[in-house]
Amino acid sequence: MTTSTGTAVTTQVYRVYIKATSQAIWDAITKPEWTERYGYGGLSQYDLRPGGAYRAFASEAMKKAGAEMGFPTPDVVVDGEVIEADPPRKLVQTWRMLMDPDAAAEGFTRLTYEIVEGKGGVTKLTVAHEVEGAPKDTGAGGGWSWVLSDLKSLLETGSPMDPGNPLKEG
Amino acid sequence: MTVRSPIFGFVTDDDRVFKALADPTRRFLLDQLFARDGRTLTDLESELEMSRFGVMKHLRILEDAGLVVTRRSGREKLHFLNPVPIRLIHDRWIDKYTERQVSALADLKHELEGETA
Numbered sequence: 001m002t003t004s005t006g007t008a009v010t011t012q013v014y015r016v017y018i019k020a021t022s023q024a025i026w027d028a029i030t031k032p033e034w035t036e037r038y039g040y041g042g043l044s045q046y047d048l049r050p051g052g053a054y055r056a057f058a059s060e061a062m063k064k065a066g067a068e069m070g071f072p073t074p075d076v077v078v079d080g081e082v083i084e085a086d087p088p089r090k091l092v093q094t095w096r097m098l099m100d101p102d103a104a105a106e107g108f109t110r111l112t113y114e115i116v117e118g119k120g121g122v123t124k125l126t127v128a129h130e131v132e133g134a135p136k137d138t139g140a141g142g143g144w145s146w147v148l149s150d151l152k153s154l155l156e157t158g159s160p161m162d163p164g165n166p167l168k169e170g
Numbered sequence: 171m172t173v174r175s176p177i178f179g180f181v182t183d184d185d186r187v188f189k190a191l192a193d194p195t196r197r198f199l200l201d202q203l204f205a206r207d208g209r210t211l212t213d214l215e216s217e218l219e220m221s222r223f224g225v226m227k228h229l230r231i232l233e234d235a236g237l238v239v240t241r242r243s244g245r246e247k248l249h250f251l252n253p254v255p256i257r258l259i260h261d262r263w264i265d266k267y268t269e270r271q272v273s274a275l276a277d278l279k280h281e282l283e284g285e286t287a
Contacts, residue, residue: 012207161265
């Protein structure tokens with residue numbers, strides 16, 4: 001979207017209800033053995049304290065797909081810093097997509113995960129992405145709907161939506 | 171696609187999503203939020219020839235369906251479009267492999283009808 005009003009901050013909000021505990025959702029977001037199993041499938045590394053580093057690494061499949069499309073994929077595809085970590089309820093961090101120079105030039109955006117357990121074992125996960133001036137359809141904030149749908153599928157059924165996804169290993 | 175768990179369909183209330191979408195005013199409100207997200211009731215109300223109460227009722231139905239999420243910002247209550255329930259419906263019937271054909275046909279339609287995809 002190119003036209004906008006004066007304000008530079010645009011927040012995107014994504015919410016999904018998952019039949020899982022808040023701890024399971026927290027682990028799926030912060031632990032590498034989980035992050036490689038859904039969404040884009042890269043390993044995430046968190047140092048879960050204020051100022052701690054966040055890195056998401058490219059999977060082999062991601063690099064292969066990039067090479068096929070004719071661009072090199074960096075080892076670290078997303079980086080950032082932890083601002084607040086309150087397991088298993090709230091995670092605030094900065095987030096910068098490094099897939100290509102254009103995306104990297106958008107700079108750091110702010111990402112907040114909120115996890116609230118409700119009735120009947122259903123937990124509410126809200127992801128708010130403050131994309132200050134970052135265009136919606138390039139680096140930041142493009143694929144959250146798909147990622148959260150896949151996360152829900154993984155936690156509720158034990159497998160992601162599409163294990164055959166070429167961007168995922170295994 | 172095999173539905174592996176009987177839980178599927180119990181957590182997400184598809185009926186509410188379809189019901190919420192089956193109304194032109196509510197789709198108009200979602201279009202407004204798609205064009206510019208994070209808006210107040212007063213802001214949204216100004217786009218419609220309808221009472222404040224009427225707009226509130228529609229927003230309530232959209233919120234119950236999970237299509238609109240509200241967040242507080244200072245004294246203001248802001249409304250955001252949440253596309254995840256629509257994505258869940260999409261993913262139920264369109265997998266990674268058919269998605270390509272489906273979007274190719276959608277692009278062709280937009281192209282021939284002179285719209286931007």
